[in-house]
Amino acid sequence: MTSRLSFAEMLDHHPGQSATTIAEKALNQACALVGADAGVLYLRRQDAEDDSLVHAATHPGPKPAEHRISLDLPAMATIAVRTGATLKFDDATTPDAIATLNRDVDIPPGFEPGATAAFPLTNHAKNIIGVLVLSTDTISGRNFSTAPLDLFVRFCRLAGAAVEHADLLEQISQTQLDTSARTERLRTQVERLAFIEDIEGVRGDDAFRLAISMLARAAEIYDEGTGNHVFRVNEYSHFLGQTLGKDAKYCHQLRYSAQLHDVGKMGVAPSVLRKTSALDSAERREMDNHTVYGHRILSQSPRLAMAAEIALNHHEKWDGSGYPAGKRGDDIPLSARIVQIADIYDALRSRRPYKPSFDHAHARDIILHGDDRIDSGGHFDPMVVEAFGDTHASFDKIWRNLQDS
Numbered sequence: 001m002t003s004r005l006s007f008a009e010m011l012d013h014h015p016g017q018s019a020t021t022i023a024e025k026a027l028n029q030a031c032a033l034v035g036a037d038a039g040v041l042y043l044r045r046q047d048a049e050d051d052s053l054v055h056a057a058t059h060p061g062p063k064p065a066e067h068r069i070s071l072d073l074p075a076m077a078t079i080a081v082r083t084g085a086t087l088k089f090d091d092a093t094t095p096d097a098i099a100t101l102n103r104d105v106d107i108p109p110g111f112e113p114g115a116t117a118a119f120p121l122t123n124h125a126k127n128i129i130g131v132l133v134l135s136t137d138t139i140s141g142r143n144f145s146t147a148p149l150d151l152f153v154r155f156c157r158l159a160g161a162a163v164e165h166a167d168l169l170e171q172i173s174q175t176q177l178d179t180s181a182r183t184e185r186l187r188t189q190v191e192r193l194a195f196i197e198d199i200e201g202v203r204g205d206d207a208f209r210l211a212i213s214m215l216a217r218a219a220e221i222y223d224e225g226t227g228n229h230v231f232r233v234n235e236y237s238h239f240l241g242q243t244l245g246k247d248a249k250y251c252h253q254l255r256y257s258a259q260l261h262d263v264g265k266m267g268v269a270p271s272v273l274r275k276t277s278a279l280d281s282a283e284r285r286e287m288d289n290h291t292v293y294g295h296r297i298l299s300q301s302p303r304l305a306m307a308a309e310i311a312l313n314h315h316e317k318w319d320g321s322g323y324p325a326g327k328r329g330d331d332i333p334l335s336a337r338i339v340q341i342a343d344i345y346d347a348l349r350s351r352r353p354y355k356p357s358f359d360h361a362h363a364r365d366i367i368l369h370g371d372d373r374i375d376s377g378g379h380f381d382p383m384v385v386e387a388f389g390d391t392h393a394s395f396d397k398i399w400r401n402l403q404d405s
C-alpha cells in the first residue's frame with residue numbers, strides 16, 4: 001500500500017513528467033513493492049500493421065540489447081502481453097524457465113536472475129498497454145511467492161494508466177492532427193481522467209491532479225514552451241483566491257483548474273498557432289477559439305467545471321472588449337478574472353519570442369497602471385487588481401520559486 005500511494009504522490013508532486021520518467025519511477029516502485037532487484041518495463045505499440053513492445057525503462061543500469069521487440073519474438077515479456085497472464089519462475093535455472101526466458105529482452109544486461117516474473121500492464125479499458133518483467137538476484141534467495149501480488153496487480157493498473165496517459169499526451173503533442181482529430185483524442189484523455197479517479201484505493205485527489213497536470217503540460221508543450229508557466233499560474237491564482245477571502249474548497253479548485261486555461265490551444269490548427277507573422281482575421285478568429293475549444297474539452301467532467309469556465313472566459317475583459325462573448329464585469333466568472341491577472345503577470349515576467357523578460361517592478365506597474373497594450377482599468381476586475389497591488393511581492397516570490405531552469 002505504501003509504495004502504491006507513494007507512486008501516486010510522486011506523480012502528483014512532480015507534475016508534467018515525461019512518460020519515460022514516469023515509467024522509470026513506476027519500475028523502481030514496482031521493484032520495491034515486490035522485493036525485486038532488477039526489472040524492465042516495455043510499452044506496447046499497436047497499430048494496423050504492427051504489434052510490438054518498445055523499451056521504456058530498465059532498473060538498474062543500461063537498456064537491454066533490443067529496443068523494439070516484435071510480439072512474435074519468444075520472451076516472458078511478449079508471452080505476458082499476448083496472453084494477458086502473469087508468468088512466474090521462482091528459479092530461473094529450471095529447464096522451463098530457461099526455455100521461456102529471453103535474456104536479451106527480459107533481463108537487464110549482465111544481471112543474473114534468481115526468480116523472474118512478468119506482469120502485464122493494463123489501462124482503464126483493461127487493454128494490455130505494456131509489461132513489467134521483474135527479477136530477484138541469485139544471492140538473496142528471494143522469489144515472488146510471498147510478494148503481495150494481489151496488491152501488485154492494482155499497482156500495475158495505476159502505473160499502466162499513468163504511463164499510458166503521459167505517453168499518449170506526448171504523442172498528441174507531437175502529432176500534426178487536424179482540429180477534430182485532436183479534440184477527439186483530448187476527449188478520450190479527459191474520459192480517462194475520470195477513470196484514474198476511480199482506481200480503487202488510490203486517493204482520488206492525487207490521481208486526479210496528476211492527470212490534469214499532465215494534460216496542462218501537454219498543452220503547454222504543444223503551444224510555446226516547456227517551462228513552468230502553467231504551474232506558476234496555479235500558484236498565483238490560488239494565492240489571489242486566498243487574498244480575496246475565498247474559502248478553502250474554492251481556492252483548492254482554483255489551484256488545479258488554473259493550469260488548464262489554454263488547453264484549447266491543442267484544438268487550434270498548428271499552422272495558425274505557430275505562425276510568426278501577423279494573423280489575418282480568419283486566423284485570429286481560429287486562435288481566439290482556443291477559449292471555446294478548451295471549454296468543449298473540459299466541460300464534460302463535473303470536477304473540471306471551474307477549469308471549463310476559466311478556459312472559456314480568461315480573455316474576457318472587465319469593460320466588455322474581450323472575447324469570445326464580450327462579457328463584462330461580474331458576468332465574467334471570478335475564477336477567470338483571477339486567472340487572467342495571474343496569466344498576464346507571468347507572461348510579462350517570461351521571455352517570449354516577441355518580448356524580453358520584465359522584472360517584477362515593471363510587470364507590477366503594467367498590471368496596476370497599464371501600458372500601450374494593456375489598459376488596466378478596462379481589462380481587469382478592479383477588486384482583483386487591488387488584491388494584487390496589496391500582495392504583489394508574493395507574486396515575485398512564486399515566480400522565483402518556480403522559475404524555469
Ligand SMILES: [Fe+2]
Nearest residue numbers: 261262314315
Ligand atoms: Fe488563452
Ligand SMILES: [Fe+2]
Nearest residue numbers: 229261262343
Ligand atoms: Fe497562459
